[in-house]
Amino acid sequence: MQKDQLFTRRRMLLAGAAALGAAGTAGLVAAGGDGEAVRAAAPAPVAGPQARQALKSSAFRLQPLIGDGPPKAAPRKLKVRTEPILQISGRGRHMMLTFDDGPNPEYTPHILDTLARYDVRAMFFLCGECVVENKGLVARMADEGHVVGNHTWTHPLLTTLSRKEIKSEMGRTSDIIEKTYGEHPQWFRAPYGAWNRAAFQLGAAMDMEPMAWTVDTTDWEEPGTSTIIDRVESGAAPGVVVLSHDAGGDRSQTVQAIHEWLPYLLDSGYHLTVPPRRL
Numbered sequence: 448m449q450k451d452q453l454f455t456r457r458r459m460l461l462a463g464a465a466a467l468g469a470a471g472t473a474g475l476v477a478a479g480g481d482g483e484a485v486r487a488a489a490p491a492p493v494a495g496p497q498a499r500q501a502l503k504s505s506a507f508r509l510q511p512l513i514g515d516g517p518p519k520a521a522p523r524k525l526k527v528r529t530e531p532i533l534q535i536s537g538r539g540r541h542m543m544l545t546f547d548d549g550p551n552p553e554y555t556p557h558i559l560d561t562l563a564r565y566d567v568r569a570m571f572f573l574c575g576e577c578v579v580e581n582k583g584l585v586a587r588m589a590d591e592g593h594v595v596g597n598h599t600w601t602h603p604l605l606t607t608l609s610r611k612e613i614k615s616e617m618g619r620t621s622d623i624i625e626k627t628y629g630e631h632p633q634w635f636r637a638p639y640g641a642w643n644r645a646a647f648q649l650g651a652a653m654d655m656e657p658m659a660w661t662v663d664t665t666d667w668e669e670p671g672t673s674t675i676i677d678r679v680e681s682g683a684a685p686g687v688v689v690l691s692h693d694a695g696g697d698r699s700q701t702v703q704a705i706h707e708w709l710p711y712l713l714d715s716g717y718h719l720t721v722p723p724r725r726l
């Protein structure tokens with residue numbers, strides 16, 4: 448518990464400049480796409496699960512840290528979504544960068560170096576089997592204020608798996624992220640963007656929100672550095688979530704491209720952000 452708190456405090460200090468103040472996750476993240484998703488993001492009725500959650504969170508924050516209080520985490524229940532979150536609130540020209548499939552010893556350090564050079568925080572959706580081999584990179588992500596999410600253990604197509612197999616893929620990954628990053632992940636992303644009901648239900652049960660993306664750089668196709676740059680720059684808009692990959696193949700084009708599109712986004716007045724920690 449003490450170690451977790453240290454991790455949290457360190458991350459909060461480092462991420463301070465990029466954080467969005469006291470805005471809660473629900474305020475930052477807006478479901479995009481169709482009407483169904485937008486309705487899903489609307490405030491719940493007074494007696495709905497979100498209201499109950501708010502009460503529970505507040506109550507938990509008022510509990511003493513020592514003594515006869517409840518065990519270390521109060522029970523939390525996220526609403527089971529039927530669509531993943533596709534974009535964030537664009538207020539203040541915010542955008543979010545996400546990198547999937549790592550960490551990878553060859554490419555991830557270069558991406559972290561470039562993000563550090565421009566003082567930018569991003570999200571990394573990690574695969575458990577890569578975390579095992581690259582624990583130091585996950586610790587570096589924590590130290591440098593990045594947010595990590597769960598991208599399953601072996602990157603399978605979830606829609607072909609049993610519920611039990613999906614639970615294992617997601618649960619093992621959350622466990623190793625908690626050990627190496629210092630906090631339980633609050634976000635997950637289905638490999639290939641292939642979601643199903645079991646994934647939404649299990650994610651909510653594991654206290655994770657489903658995060659998709661708005662703009663795919665298609666870097667996984669290795670289309671050439673200039674194409675990747677063009678995809679990001681032409682897709683840039685308030686609220687956009689950009690998908691790139693720091694593993695899963697030859698990502699030298701991704702590494703090269705970010706040198707160009709990252710300063711372009713900053714020069715264009717975009718604020719690159721990560722979700723604030725949910726309490």
Ligand code: ZN
Pocket residue numbers: 547548598602638639
């Ligand atoms: Zn992936």
